[in-house]
Amino acid sequence: MSLTKRIDMAVMRAITLGQGTGAAPRQLSEALEYACTPGGARIRPTILMSVAMACGDDRPQVADAAAASLELIHCASLVHDDLPCFDDAEIRRGKPSVHRAYGESLAVLTGDSLIVLAFEVLGRAAAVDPMRAAQLVVTLAQRTGMPGGICAGQGWESEAKIDLTAYHRSKTGALFIAATQMGAIAAGQDAEPWFDLGDRIGEAFQVADDLRDALCSEAELGKPVGQDDRHGRPSAVAQLGVGGATERLKNILAGAISSIPSCPGEASLAQMVTLTAKKIMPQPTAAQRA
Ligand SMILES: CC(C)=CCC/C(C)=C/CC/C(C)=C/COP(=O)(O)OP(=O)(O)O
Ligand SMILES: C=C(C)CCOP(=O)(O)OP(=O)(O)O
Numbered sequence: 558m559s560l561t562k563r564i565d566m567a568v569m570r571a572i573t574l575g576q577g578t579g580a581a582p583r584q585l586s587e588a589l590e591y592a593c594t595p596g597g598a599r600i601r602p603t604i605l606m607s608v609a610m611a612c613g614d615d616r617p618q619v620a621d622a623a624a625a626s627l628e629l630i631h632c633a634s635l636v637h638d639d640l641p642c643f644d645d646a647e648i649r650r651g652k653p654s655v656h657r658a659y660g661e662s663l664a665v666l667t668g669d670s671l672i673v674l675a676f677e678v679l680g681r682a683a684a685v686d687p688m689r690a691a692q693l694v695v696t697l698a699q700r701t702g703m704p705g706g707i708c709a710g711q712g713w714e715s716e717a718k719i720d721l722t723a724y725h726r727s728k729t730g731a732l733f734i735a736a737t738q739m740g741a742i743a744a745g746q747d748a749e750p751w752f753d754l755g756d757r758i759g760e761a762f763q764v765a766d767d768l769r770d771a772l773c774s775e776a777e778l779g780k781p782v783g784q785d786d787r788h789g790r791p792s793a794v795a796q797l798g799v800g801g802a803t804e805r806l807k808n809i810l811a812g813a814i815s816s817i818p819s820c821p822g823e824a825s826l827a828q829m830v831t832l833t834a835k836k837i838m839p840q841p842t843a844a845q846r847a
């Protein structure tokens with residue numbers, strides 16, 4: 558089975574669990590699925606699974622639960638991020654954002670339900686491997702909440718003075734660190750050596766996202782562009798210009814490959830990072846190249 562299919566199936570199993578089989582509010586049930594399918598790039602669970610596979614993937618059910626839980630948290634964060642009180646975005650993944658499709662109250666509840674569901678999925682993985690499941694819960698919680706998770710990252714946007722490194726590391730880096738560390742944990746390995754790889758991929762992803770926000774169109778991205786400018790957010794493009802940010806992106810990615818810890822599947826993991834790099838590198842249009 559392809560990795561994409563494995564991830565989509567794990568996500569769908571989780572959503573089905575959240576929808577239940579008995580009485581449940583219809584619109585909220587529908588919105589859970591709407592928020593997570595069809596997926597975006599599924600880049601975080603792909604990295605997680607690739608690390609788990611490079612480490613032997615000896616408990617595939619635990620890796621499936623880890624990948625699904627991480628993607629559920631990511632989707633929840635996008636639903637909340639698009640709300641009027643944050644970025645007030647009307648489209649996401651090429652369709653109306655959840656609050657545009659279902660209203661604000663249900664969008665808040667969709668995000669809330671997905672967060673809780675993510676941790677339920679990990680709790681249930683304890684039936685297969687209690688130690689690994691407990692470590693996965695702690696790692697995902699650390700990278701989701703305060704003081705260093707994506708909630709903290711979002712929190713920086715309400716501060717008058719922003720610590721740029723902490724802002725980027727928590728807003729975007731956190732779920733990439735979760736991806737590499739949860740992949741290792743799911744396969745029974747120590748998480749600590751996998752911090753650097755996640756941190757570097759996260760930093761690269763943030764620079765790439767800043768470049769896409771400045772260079773791409775709404776139709777290409779399926780979400781509003783020019784957001785960093787509009788919200789006055791610090792970005793790699795504002796700081797370094799397009800050329801400087803592109804150079805920085807290439808340097809971080811080279812560093813990411815050299816930070817892969819030694820493991821049985823090291824070579825194929827390096828290939829995955831190179832492939833991910835190609836995917837996230839924004840392609841300038843002919844007009845921008847001229
Ligand atoms: C778990 C949970 C629900 C957290 C709530 C806190 C929250 C709203 C986090 C958003 C995190 C995030 C990376 C948003 C997208 O960034 P962006 O706005 O720069 O990117 P975009 O262009 O894709 O919108
Ligand atoms: C952290 C950021 C910039 C939010 C968007 O993440 P992705 O670009 O991975 O979103 P999807 O592919 O999942 O839609």
Ligand SMILES: [Mg+2]
Pocket residue numbers: 638643644
């Ligand atoms: Mg935002």
Ligand SMILES: [Mg+2]
Pocket residue numbers: 638639644646784
């Ligand atoms: Mg946004």
